[in-house]
Amino acid sequence: MMSKLKFIIADKSFLVRRGLVCTIEEFESFEVVRELDNEKSLFKAIAKLSPDFVIINLNFYKSLRLKEFNSLTKKNKTKIIKLIDKNKDDVFFNETDYYIDINDSKSNIINQIKDITEQFLKSEKTSKNSILSNREKDVLRHIALGLTNKEVADKLFISIHTVVSHRKNITKKLDIHTVSGLTIYAILNKIIDIESSKS
Amino acid sequence: MFTKDMKMADLIHKNYLLLSIISRFGIPLGFGDKSVEEVCNDYKVNTYFFLDIVNSCSYESYFTDVQHKHFSIVSIVSYLRKTHKFYNDQIVPEIQCLITNLYQNCFQQKDNVKLLFNFFEEYKNELLIHIKREEDIVYPYVLDIEKAYETKKISKELTEQMKNYSIKDYLNEHSDIEEKLLDLKNLIIKYLPPTSDFKYRNKVLVKLFQLEKDVNDHSSIEEKVMAPKIFDMENFLFSHFSIVKLNIDDE
Ligand SMILES: [Fe+2]
Ligand SMILES: [Fe+2]
Numbered sequence: 156m157m158s159k160l161k162f163i164i165a166d167k168s169f170l171v172r173r174g175l176v177c178t179i180e181e182f183e184s185f186e187v188v189r190e191l192d193n194e195k196s197l198f199k200a201i202a203k204l205s206p207d208f209v210i211i212n213l214n215f216y217k218s219l220r221l222k223e224f225n226s227l228t229k230k231n232k233t234k235i236i237k238l239i240d241k242n243k244d245d246v247f248f249n250e251t252d253y254y255i256d257i258n259d260s261k262s263n264i265i266n267q268i269k270d271i272t273e274q275f276l277k278s279e280k281t282s283k284n285s286i287l288s289n290r291e292k293d294v295l296r297h298i299a300l301g302l303t304n305k306e307v308a309d310k311l312f313i314s315i316h317t318v319v320s321h322r323k324n325i326t327k328k329l330d331i332h333t334v335s336g337l338t339i340y341a342i343l344n345k346i347i348d349i350e351s352s353k354s
Numbered sequence: 355m356f357t358k359d360m361k362m363a364d365l366i367h368k369n370y371l372l373l374s375i376i377s378r379f380g381i382p383l384g385f386g387d388k389s390v391e392e393v394c395n396d397y398k399v400n401t402y403f404f405l406d407i408v409n410s411c412s413y414e415s416y417f418t419d420v421q422h423k424h425f426s427i428v429s430i431v432s433y434l435r436k437t438h439k440f441y442n443d444q445i446v447p448e449i450q451c452l453i454t455n456l457y458q459n460c461f462q463q464k465d466n467v468k469l470l471f472n473f474f475e476e477y478k479n480e481l482l483i484h485i486k487r488e489e490d491i492v493y494p495y496v497l498d499i500e501k502a503y504e505t506k507k508i509s510k511e512l513t514e515q516m517k518n519y520s521i522k523d524y525l526n527e528h529s530d531i532e533e534k535l536l537d538l539k540n541l542i543i544k545y546l547p548p549t550s551d552f553k554y555r556n557k558v559l560v561k562l563f564q565l566e567k568d569v570n571d572h573s574s575i576e577e578k579v580m581a582p583k584i585f586d587m588e589n590f591l592f593s594h595f596s597i598v599k600l601n602i603d604d605e
Binding site: 329330 | 465466469470473476533534536537538540541544545546547
């Protein structure tokens with residue numbers, strides 16, 4: 156059995172924390188190891204528990220001594236997911252940043268978490284496994300039907316960056332590099348049917 | 355590495371893929387025990403150019419290790435054109451024919467083999483466009499450059515052309531035409547479910563491997579032999595005739 160992915164959640168609001176804990180623990184393989192209502196004990200908690208992910212309120216994050224924080228998370232291989240409020244926080248995101256918007260719907264938040272953790276797992280084990288994950292099959296289906304990265308991102312409620320990284324993984328796993336090649340693969344494996352590929 | 359004093363026959367014993375390359379030089383089989391140089395002289399082929407080609411097709415690091423320079427752009431272009439002709443007239447139709455045979459000989463997977471046939475058609479069209487651009491634009495240009503370089507005379511047209519297009523642009527636009535071939539190989543090896551036919555499926559693959567290798571070698575001759583020579587000649591012409599290249603990025 157694989158060990159569970161460990162999360163720390165840091166936000167001032169009790170309700171937000173509870174909401175996140177419930178959402179995350181819906182996944183059998185995830186577990187929240189600590190809740191924090193301030194940023195002060197965060198360093199200690201990371202050092203002690205070495206979690207896989209810290210979901211942190213953006214304002215907490217901004218008040219941290221970043222240099223120290225980054226070296227600590229790097230050492231513990233902890234990934235940061237920023238918790239934002241798109242209505243209030245006026246932020247520009249790097250496409251490489253992970254974040255969750257507290258205004259998002261449940262399914263969007265779940266998808267977002269799925270994507271983030273899937274990417275993480277992939278980078279963890281350099282898998283020789285050439286079987287596509289369900290998420291990758293979703294992406295492949297749309298690519299095979301001729302959608303652009305942007306369109307796929309909109310359809311699946313994920314960022315373009317995530318689509319691109321899925322595509323890279325698909326190509327690497329299958330060793331197929333062109334869109335028409337992927338389309339044929341998708342037909343051979345009944346991910347799409349011939350009729351829909353023509354439209 | 356192959357040298358001019360080796361027996362021509364030994365080259366083929368070492369690397370049978372050279373067969374089609376030797377034919378492209380217009381050299382027929384039946385050369386007995388003659389050396390490479392003797393056979394080349396018999397058929398008026400530049401020995402150094404011949405050696406560069408057969409070595410680069412046989413030893414991967416050849417172009418980075420050694421390289422002869424004693425031959426003209428005229429001979430390079432003539433060889434490249436013959437290679438294009440080999441693709442168009444010979445190996446591509448052969449592969450099409452083999453895929454058709456595969457289609458006729460399998461009972462299951464017919465629809466899927468049809469897909470592969472169409473995929474190869476797509477590839478063929480890409481290749482045709484690639485070849486046409488080189489034959490219509492690039493090769494005439496490099497021949498003009500060599501002529502201007504040798505005669506130290508330059509036409510108005512060529513001056514204009516050099517302002518807008520140079521071999522550097524060719525290198526930038528020179529597209530990767532192997533990707534689809536790689537995909538097709540994998541589709542046949544890994545992803546097309548088992549077929550009752552073994553024979554044609556294998557034959558198609560062998561030909562695809564051959565074409566892929568040939569296209570790779572051909573591209574390196576264009577990029578590593580032809581282009582650097584032209585680059586030097588262009589530089590000479592730019593300064594000798596004080597031509598200033600228009601830089602589109604500056605607009
Ligand atoms: Fe070419
Ligand atoms: Fe080319």
